[in-house]
Amino acid sequence: xxxxxxxxxxxxxxxxxxxxxxxxxxxxxxxxxxxxxxxxxxxxxxxxxxxxxxxxxxxxxxxxxxxxxxxxxxxxxxxxxxxxxxxxxxxxxxxxxxxxxxxxxxxxxxxxxxxxxxxxxxxxxxxx
Amino acid sequence: xxxxxxxxxxxxxxxxxxxxxxxxxxxxxxxxxxxxxxxxxxxxxxxxxxxxxxxxxxxxxxxxxxxxxxxxxxxxxxxxxxxxxxxxxxxxxxxxxxxxxxxxxxxxxxxxxxxxxxxxxxxxxxxxxxxxxxxxxxxxxxxxxxxxxxxxxxxxxxxxxxxxxxxxxxxxxxxxxxxxxxxxxxxxxxxxxxxxxxxxxxxxxxxxxxxxxxxxxxxxxxxxxxxxxxxxxxxxxxxxxxxxxxxxxxxxxxxxxxxxxxxxxxxxxxxxxxxxxxxxxxxxxxxxxxxxxxxxxxxxxxxxxxxxxxxxxxxxxxxxxxxxxxxxxxxxxxxxxxxxxxxxxxxxxxxxxxxxxxxxxxxxxxx
Numbered sequence: 001x002x003x004x005x006x007x008x009x010x011x012x013x014x015x016x017x018x019x020x021x022x023x024x025x026x027x028x029x030x031x032x033x034x035x036x037x038x039x040x041x042x043x044x045x046x047x048x049x050x051x052x053x054x055x056x057x058x059x060x061x062x063x064x065x066x067x068x069x070x071x072x073x074x075x076x077x078x079x080x081x082x083x084x085x086x087x088x089x090x091x092x093x094x095x096x097x098x099x100x101x102x103x104x105x106x107x108x109x110x111x112x113x114x115x116x117x118x119x120x121x122x123x124x125x126x127x128x
Numbered sequence: 129x130x131x132x133x134x135x136x137x138x139x140x141x142x143x144x145x146x147x148x149x150x151x152x153x154x155x156x157x158x159x160x161x162x163x164x165x166x167x168x169x170x171x172x173x174x175x176x177x178x179x180x181x182x183x184x185x186x187x188x189x190x191x192x193x194x195x196x197x198x199x200x201x202x203x204x205x206x207x208x209x210x211x212x213x214x215x216x217x218x219x220x221x222x223x224x225x226x227x228x229x230x231x232x233x234x235x236x237x238x239x240x241x242x243x244x245x246x247x248x249x250x251x252x253x254x255x256x257x258x259x260x261x262x263x264x265x266x267x268x269x270x271x272x273x274x275x276x277x278x279x280x281x282x283x284x285x286x287x288x289x290x291x292x293x294x295x296x297x298x299x300x301x302x303x304x305x306x307x308x309x310x311x312x313x314x315x316x317x318x319x320x321x322x323x324x325x326x327x328x329x330x331x332x333x334x335x336x337x338x339x340x341x342x343x344x345x346x347x348x349x350x351x352x353x354x355x356x357x358x359x360x361x362x363x364x365x366x367x368x369x370x371x372x373x374x375x376x377x378x379x380x381x382x383x384x385x386x387x388x389x390x391x392x393x394x395x396x397x398x399x400x401x402x403x404x405x406x407x408x409x410x411x412x413x414x415x416x417x418x419x420x421x422x423x424x425x426x427x428x429x430x431x432x433x434x435x436x437x438x439x440x441x442x443x444x445x446x447x448x449x450x451x452x453x454x455x456x457x458x459x460x461x462x463x464x465x466x467x468x469x470x471x472x473x474x475x476x477x478x479x480x481x482x483x484x485x486x487x488x489x490x491x492x493x494x495x
Binding site: 035036038039041057059060061062064 | 149160161164165166358361362424425426428447448450455477
């Protein structure tokens with residue numbers, strides 16, 4: 001369910017490190033909790049964020065969720081396909097439903113994240 | 129979620145079995161969705177959906193002065209309500225604001241059934257009971273006596289017809305009949321809260337699970353699926369039907385909420401009449417409108433309508449509309465902004481987003 005190459009935050013984001021770039025998305029648990037996603041707002045290219053900043057919002061029919069970045073860095077790519085097809089987030093949250101790619105400034109932030117096994121335990125205990 | 133204090137309808141096990149997502153709604157553990165809000169919404173618009181609305185409250189009023197009592201307690205005209213018919217009405221405060229909105233069914237010459245929102249059921253009964261003095265009436269909270277199944281959508285009538293001997297085509301919109309559904313006693317009411325044709329079935333709680341399964345089985349070939357409160361809300365919003373706690377509450381009047389069609393000021397005295405007459409003479413400052421979000425985002429209840437640095441109005445309901453595939457909502461705005469085409473500015477979590485006033489209802493079913 002939760003890819004082992006990803007790291008996970010308590011706010012239900014995942015990140016995958018590819019050299020100095022991280023891909024960021026929300027987890028299967030998060031998309032399921034939200035329900036059918038109908039609107040995704042992503043940051044601008046080149047925007048810089050600190051750890052824990054809100055980088056976007058995801059809205060389902062009934063709810064809205066803010067997305068926070070667990071890593072500080074600069075946006076180098078956004079998933080344009082997701083803006084056009086928000087349901088990608090429900091269909092493939094850990095794959096085609098990724099949100100942004102960031103060039104992260106410090107690897108220290110990674111220490112606070114969970115691995116797949118820990119995250120799965122966290123979700124089982126309620127995810128709060 | 130597993131709050132022991134939450135109430136459950138007789139259909140709770142059916143919802144669990146169907147894999148519904150259950151949430152706390154007005155103290156009830158209710159299904160918010162089964163297959164998904166959009167899917168369920170579209171089923172109701174194109175085929176049919178089955179809702180459990182057993183959480184709603186019912187109040188039984190009878191006695192020699194039942195009509196006189198309700199004529200005074202509610203603003204719509206019971207003198208025009210024939211046996212076998214229901215109408216939309218309200219309990220209003222002396223200030224002309226809402227205690228609740230409701231349906232009144234005339235069961236007989238001196239016998240009525242009032243159907244109220246689950247969130248207000250206890251308050252409503254206490255309100256009505258406390259105002260019986262001087263009237264020869266009996267009033268009972270009979271909420272526990274009824275389970276309520278809402279079969280809604282263009283195919284509702286063909287799904288229900290084989291299960292009942294009642295001539296459904298003879299029941300007009302807002303009419304009802306006593307009959308049977310699959311052998312179980314029922315009030316078959318051609319009403320709903322979706323903007324579609326359909327029936328609300330008042331049945332014995334013990335029979336409800338069997339009827340729920342039977343209807344879903346009989347309707348499957350017609351595209352019937354169970355639908356939750358999520359779809360119920362998007363459907364009623366597209367149809368611009370008011371919801372207590374959103375468009376109406378104890379701070380809003382029917383003048384502001386465009387609900388004067390259900391208030392008959394010339395029928396004689398009723399609770400709230402005096403306040404409404406003077407409010408109408410003095411003029412109101414705001415009115416409910418429909419709007420469409422032009423910019424990015426979805427407006428939600430409580431978001432402000434702004435003009436420069438000032439808050440000039442408030443969103444009462446907002447959602448993504450599965451029918452129109454855009455963000456729609458209703459809001460109270462100043463009288464200068466009520467005409468369709470008027471530009472509005474929304475404050476969506478600190479961001480200014482453009483919207484435009486559009487005519488209500490957003491959705492009207494094809495006839």
